Amino acid sequence: xxxxxxxxxxxxxxxxxxxxxxxxxxxxxxxxxxxxxxxxxxxxxxxxxxxxxxxxxxxxxxxxxxxxxxxxxxxxxxxxxxxxxxxxxxxxxxxxxxxxxxxxxxxxxxxxxxxxxxxxxxxxxxxxxxxxxxxxxxxxxxxxxxxxxxxxxxxxxxxxxxxxxxxxxxxxxxxxxxxxxxxxxxxxxxxxxxxxxxxxxxxxxxxxxxxxxxxxxxxxxxxxxxxxxxxxxxxxxxxxxxxxxxxxxxxxxxxxxxxxxxxxxxxxxxxxxxxxxxxxxxxxxxxxxxxxxxxxxxxxxxxxxxxxxxxxxxxxxxxxxxxxxxxxxxxxxxxxxxxxxxxxxxxxxxxxxxxxxxxxxxxxxxxxxxxxxxxxxxxxxxxxxxxxxxxxxxxxxxxxxxxxxxxxxxxxxxxxxxxxxxxxxxxxxxxxxxxxxxxxxxxxxxxxxxxxxxxxxxxxxxxxxxxxxxxxxxxxxxxxxxxxxxxxxxxxxxxxxxxxxxxxxxxxxxxxxxxxxxxxxxxxxxxxxxxxxxxxxxxxxxxxxxxxxxxxxxxxxxxxxxxxxxxxxxxxxxxxxxxxxxxxxxxxxxxxxxxxxxxxxxxxxxxxxxxxxxxxxx
Ligand code: BES
Ligand code: ZN
Numbered sequence: 001x002x003x004x005x006x007x008x009x010x011x012x013x014x015x016x017x018x019x020x021x022x023x024x025x026x027x028x029x030x031x032x033x034x035x036x037x038x039x040x041x042x043x044x045x046x047x048x049x050x051x052x053x054x055x056x057x058x059x060x061x062x063x064x065x066x067x068x069x070x071x072x073x074x075x076x077x078x079x080x081x082x083x084x085x086x087x088x089x090x091x092x093x094x095x096x097x098x099x100x101x102x103x104x105x106x107x108x109x110x111x112x113x114x115x116x117x118x119x120x121x122x123x124x125x126x127x128x129x130x131x132x133x134x135x136x137x138x139x140x141x142x143x144x145x146x147x148x149x150x151x152x153x154x155x156x157x158x159x160x161x162x163x164x165x166x167x168x169x170x171x172x173x174x175x176x177x178x179x180x181x182x183x184x185x186x187x188x189x190x191x192x193x194x195x196x197x198x199x200x201x202x203x204x205x206x207x208x209x210x211x212x213x214x215x216x217x218x219x220x221x222x223x224x225x226x227x228x229x230x231x232x233x234x235x236x237x238x239x240x241x242x243x244x245x246x247x248x249x250x251x252x253x254x255x256x257x258x259x260x261x262x263x264x265x266x267x268x269x270x271x272x273x274x275x276x277x278x279x280x281x282x283x284x285x286x287x288x289x290x291x292x293x294x295x296x297x298x299x300x301x302x303x304x305x306x307x308x309x310x311x312x313x314x315x316x317x318x319x320x321x322x323x324x325x326x327x328x329x330x331x332x333x334x335x336x337x338x339x340x341x342x343x344x345x346x347x348x349x350x351x352x353x354x355x356x357x358x359x360x361x362x363x364x365x366x367x368x369x370x371x372x373x374x375x376x377x378x379x380x381x382x383x384x385x386x387x388x389x390x391x392x393x394x395x396x397x398x399x400x401x402x403x404x405x406x407x408x409x410x411x412x413x414x415x416x417x418x419x420x421x422x423x424x425x426x427x428x429x430x431x432x433x434x435x436x437x438x439x440x441x442x443x444x445x446x447x448x449x450x451x452x453x454x455x456x457x458x459x460x461x462x463x464x465x466x467x468x469x470x471x472x473x474x475x476x477x478x479x480x481x482x483x484x485x486x487x488x489x490x491x492x493x494x495x496x497x498x499x500x501x502x503x504x505x506x507x508x509x510x511x512x513x514x515x516x517x518x519x520x521x522x523x524x525x526x527x528x529x530x531x532x533x534x535x536x537x538x539x540x541x542x543x544x545x546x547x548x549x550x551x552x553x554x555x556x557x558x559x560x561x562x563x564x565x566x567x568x569x570x571x572x573x574x575x576x577x578x579x580x581x582x583x584x585x586x587x588x589x590x591x592x593x594x595x596x597x598x599x600x601x602x603x604x605x606x607x608x609x610x611x612x613x614x615x616x617x618x
Contacts, residue, residue, distance in 0.1 A: 003016060013217075017128050026323075027433050028324075029165075029323070029324045029325075032157075032168035032171075034075050034171065035075050036171050038067065038071040038074070039114065040066050040067055041064065041166050042066075042173050042210075043064035043176075044059050044062070044063055044064075044173050044179070045062040045176050046163065048180070052150070052177060052182060056129060056131075059124075060124045060125070061164055064120055064269055065114075065120070067114060072112050072113065075111050075166075076160075077110070077160040077166060078107050078109070079219045080104070080107065080127070081126070081127060082125060082126045083110060083123060083124070085124045086123050087122045088118045088121055088122075089118060092122060092194065092305065095113055095115070110123070110164055123164045131161040133150055133162045134151075134153055134161070134162055137221075141276055143236075144238060147185060148185075149219075150219065150220040151218070151220075151276075152219070154217060155214040155215075155216045156213070156214060157325075163213070169212045169322055169324065170212070172211055173210055173213075176204070176207075177189055178203070178205075180202045184201075185186065185220050185221055187591070188218045188222070188273060189216075190207065190216060190286035191205035191206055191212070191288060191289075193288070201240075208451055210429055217284070219273055219275065220235055221237065226245045232269075236273065237276075237288075243299070245294070248307060249301070251270065253346055257269075257339070258312060258314070258315070261341055261421070262417075263424055266314065266319055266428065266429075267318070268288070270288065270290075270291050271288060272290040272291075272292050273291055273292065275294065277295065278603055279569060280571045280602070280605040282296065283309060283607075285318060287314070294432045295570055295573070298536055298538045302504060302538065303505070305340075305343050308339045308343050309339040310347075312335045312338035317331040319421065319428050321430070322431065324435075325381070325388035326433075327433045329380070329399070329434075329561040332397045332434075333379070333396055333400015338420075343366065351506075353478070354479060355506070357475070357476040358509065365394075366398075367395075372467070376395065377395050379395065379400060399415065399461070403458070403475055406456060411445060423444070434462060438462070440494070454612065481507075482503070485499060486515065495526045495530035496526075501548055510568075512533065513544050515527075519548070520554060543576070543610075545557070546577060561577065564593075566598040574610060591614060595610065
């Protein structure tokens with residue numbers, strides 16, 4: 001066995017030097033036990049029951065398998081799953097299986113013996129009450145307050161906590177699913193969806209395009225659907241659906257703009273579901289059905305770049321997928337670039353420039369926090385032995401974005417766009433790793449010209465920490481005007497004397513983020529009276545204001561801080577507030593008090609990070 005494994009590893013290394021997409025073997029993924037070169041899944045038939053009383057999912061996952069011929073077994077990933085039995089073939093003959101030892105973050109391997117010719121394996125299983133992907137919400141934690149809610153979050157390696165699978169982004173499969181839920185609730189998945197409730201509570205789904213496991217997704221609740229355009233629409237709880245439909249009215253236009261840029265949309269339908277506020281992310285690009293936080297319902301369509309972002313993943317990420325989590329920047333950096341191109345197409349260059357400058361400041365802060373020599377500031381990551389969630393930072397998103405901007409500025413937009421369009425077509429439904437991308441870039445965009453590659457310092461961008469000296473210039477005309485107002489304010493103008501301007505929420509956000517770090521309570525109070533920041537309905541602006549409020553101990557915002565932390569579960573918003581709170585002894589006490597109240601409202605993705613930050617042991 002050992003010899004075979006070593007040989008496989010050798011093949012993998014050889015294979016990773018080969019950039020031809022069709023002949024490439026899989027690249028070793030350190031976050032999966034699976035051995036896809038020996039036996040790999042190609043299709044899933046999922047048949048599950050969602051039990052809200054016991055807070056678990058049970059049923060069977062029937063996998064179609066392709067083997068190398070010699071394979072004696074197939075290996076799946078599981079974590080906190082109770083495996084009841086495994087059967088082989090359509091006739092369902094029980095077969096021996098073995099669960100490996102628990103490995104931190106990875107869970108346990110499930111090795112199933114294969115008899116020659118086995119094409120189907122059915123795994124009977126149930127989830128555990130603390131399955132990390134699942135969040136079970138009481139009615140109180142929903143907008144409607146009457147029905148419970150369940151949603152999943154599989155990225156990066158949590159799919160294995162609700163489905164036994166080969167949980168690696170390099171492994172794709174098609175799927176069908178049958179999901180039974182309580183009769184008055186609707187189930188939706190990252191697949192072709194039924195859209196309407198039925199009396200039986202049994203729903204069926206089909207995903208005919210192959211997807212990796214991290215894009216498996218399910219939501220169950222009192223959910224209704226509203227179409228936006230011919231291929232777009234929104235799901236939300238009934239009390240939220242009107243607001244959602246208003247907020248995302250431009251979805252169809254975004255889809256058309258995206259297609260115009262980088263080619264036909266490959267997933268037929270593009271819908272979005274607004275989840276309860278505990279959703280730990282802003283958005284998640286589940287195919288055909290983006291999952292989104294309700295904190296982007298600002299009432300003025302100002303936070304919809306998030307929709308452009310998740311939509312863009314339909315190309316960068318879902319169509320061409322990072323081979324391993326070390327190549328995460330290929331998913332996110334490209335998506336941020338694409339997102340800003342969509343926003344520019346719809347709302348103009350000034351708008352996209354504001355997003356870029358906000359991103360740039362986030363990046364500077366991240367590099368500052370990590371330290372400019374930290375390996376985690378490299379684009380190509382090394383997450384072996386760690387939770388891939390550790391790789392989720394502004395580096396992949398913004399350093400990745402600015403590298404692509406740099407390349408665009410060198411080659412010109414037209415050439416760069418043609419290159420990207422071809423890239424998405426050439427690698428559609430395939431995976432990509434950093435090394436192969438470099439080869440492809442050199443050949444297809446830089447005309448094999450090594451000197452341009454060197455001049456752009458692309459190796460430094462990808463393999464070295466910090467920000468290279470040739471970082472592209474970032475400017476926003478509109479923000480420069482805001483900077484002048486901030487300066488006036490710093491130099492003594494009162495809030496009332498500031499030019500009365502029809503700013504967009506991005507300009508307000510930039511304003512708040514650039515207020516002096518040592519601003520006095522009096523000045524804060526003056527601003528609050530003039531602009532009502534503590535009560536703003538824009539969660540981005542509110543979050544920035546509350547962070548400053550905690551920093552300056554601005555008491556009038558105390559209640560708002562607590563309310564925000566208890567109600568909202570979006571990690572990106574929680575972390576800065578808790579980080580600011582724990583800077584003082586008194587603040588740390590308060591943080592823990594609030595956290596005890598708030599924690600039941602958070603998804604495991606958020607509690608894992610915040611437990612660590614607060615040194616909280618539940
Ligand atoms: N795919 C990510 C979310 C994610 C990344 C989940 C890694 C788990 C592991 C999604 O596309 C994303 O980037 N969301 C952002 C929003 C975006 C506008 C930058 C978020 O949630 O903040
Ligand atoms: Zn993303």
